[in-house]
Amino acid sequence: MRVGFIGFGEVASTLARGLMGEGVEVYTCLEGRSVRTKELARSMDVQLCSNNQEMAKKAEMIFSAVTPSQAVLVARELDHIQGVYVDLNNVSPATVKEALKNVGSSDTVDAAILGSVQRNGLKVKIIASGAGAEEFEKLNGYGMNIEVIGSEPGQASAIKMLRSAYTKGVSALLLESLHAAYRMGIDEEVLKYISQTEGPDFKESAVSRMTSSFYHARRRSEEMEEVVKMLSALTEPFMSKATLESLVALADKLGKLDKRPANMHQLFQKLDKPDHQG
Ligand SMILES: NC(=O)c1ccc[n+]([C@@H]2O[C@H](COP(=O)([O-])OP(=O)(O)OC[C@H]3O[C@@H](n4cnc5c(N)ncnc54)[C@H](OP(=O)(O)O)[C@@H]3O)[C@@H](O)[C@H]2O)c1
Numbered sequence: 001m002r003v004g005f006i007g008f009g010e011v012a013s014t015l016a017r018g019l020m021g022e023g024v025e026v027y028t029c030l031e032g033r034s035v036r037t038k039e040l041a042r043s044m045d046v047q048l049c050s051n052n053q054e055m056a057k058k059a060e061m062i063f064s065a066v067t068p069s070q071a072v073l074v075a076r077e078l079d080h081i082q083g084v085y086v087d088l089n090n091v092s093p094a095t096v097k098e099a100l101k102n103v104g105s106s107d108t109v110d111a112a113i114l115g116s117v118q119r120n121g122l123k124v125k126i127i128a129s130g131a132g133a134e135e136f137e138k139l140n141g142y143g144m145n146i147e148v149i150g151s152e153p154g155q156a157s158a159i160k161m162l163r164s165a166y167t168k169g170v171s172a173l174l175l176e177s178l179h180a181a182y183r184m185g186i187d188e189e190v191l192k193y194i195s196q197t198e199g200p201d202f203k204e205s206a207v208s209r210m211t212s213s214f215y216h217a218r219r220r221s222e223e224m225e226e227v228v229k230m231l232s233a234l235t236e237p238f239m240s241k242a243t244l245e246s247l248v249a250l251a252d253k254l255g256k257l258d259k260r261p262a263n264m265h266q267l268f269q270k271l272d273k274p275d276h277q278g
Pocket residue numbers: 006007008009010011012032033034035036037065066067068070073074088089090091113114115116117118219223
């Protein structure tokens with residue numbers, strides 16, 4: 001099996017590492033990419049192509065794992081591909097349909113990752129819909145955890161968007177309330193008492209959620225834009241608009257981060273004194 005990745009960040013490198021362990025050949029293209037992406041790809045035995053079109057000729061499956069704002073743009077670059085095109089980005093049903101319509105292949109897949117790739121690795125749950133979904137599901141034979149939920153593009157991303165409204169909203173609330181608690185010196189106590197309501201695993205998942213929102217604030221703000229876009233057509237999204245606003249403010253404040261904070265205190269220290277503010 002040969003799989004090509006457009007974008008080589010957290011999702012691509014994690015899935016690539018797992019797939020390579022199962023004997024899959026992995027390709028990507030580093031033209032125009034950042035130092036972080038180049039270092040990630042070069043630290044693994046990934047085969048490099050000079051552009052995405054060349055990669056599409058070699059790979060049986062192409063995964064798009066860029067940032068939400070780039071999903072349509074990168075799909076447009078591929079006017080002819082032989083294999084299956086899988087869009088893994090967190091985008092609204094309207095955006096994924098637009099992206100897949102632009103790919104020169106009829107075997108396209110709307111795929112939605114449910115959960116943290118960092119924590120679950122290759123076994124992270126992925127739901128999929130679209131004409132190529134059953135072909136994509138064959139990667140379960142290489143250790144993936146894909147479930148086909150329908151034949152139409154937009155079905156998987158709709159579920160993902162509604163789930164995101166909840167998970168990102170909760171993460172934003174946690175960051176806000178625990179940051180205030182940290183400044184008052186009572187963050188551990190607040191976490192302890194919420195855990196008594198939410199259950200024993202709450203602390204670990206709360207810290208993981210806050211750290212991910214913090215580290216990926218820019219990308220998550222793009223994802224929330226997609227959520228708000230979808231919800232606005234169906235209801236009045238007061239809460240999701242506030243989550244979007246808080247993620248944009250966080251991303252503007254922090255700039256691009258090199259690494260995740262190791263714990264909650266490091267996170268709040270950084271929030272109170274971002275690097276670029278000296
Ligand atoms: N991380 C998760 O757990 C998770 C879960 C569910 C869904 N997702 C979705 O999966 C996608 C990827 O997420 P991620 O966590 O891997 O993000 P990430 O770590 O920020 O990586 C994004 C990658 O895309 C590259 N990229 C950006 N624009 C590009 C373009 N025009 N052409 C080619 N490559 C481009 C980036 O390169 P540069 O470094 O050069 O910018 C980087 O390598 C996102 O759409 C996200 O919504 C992620």
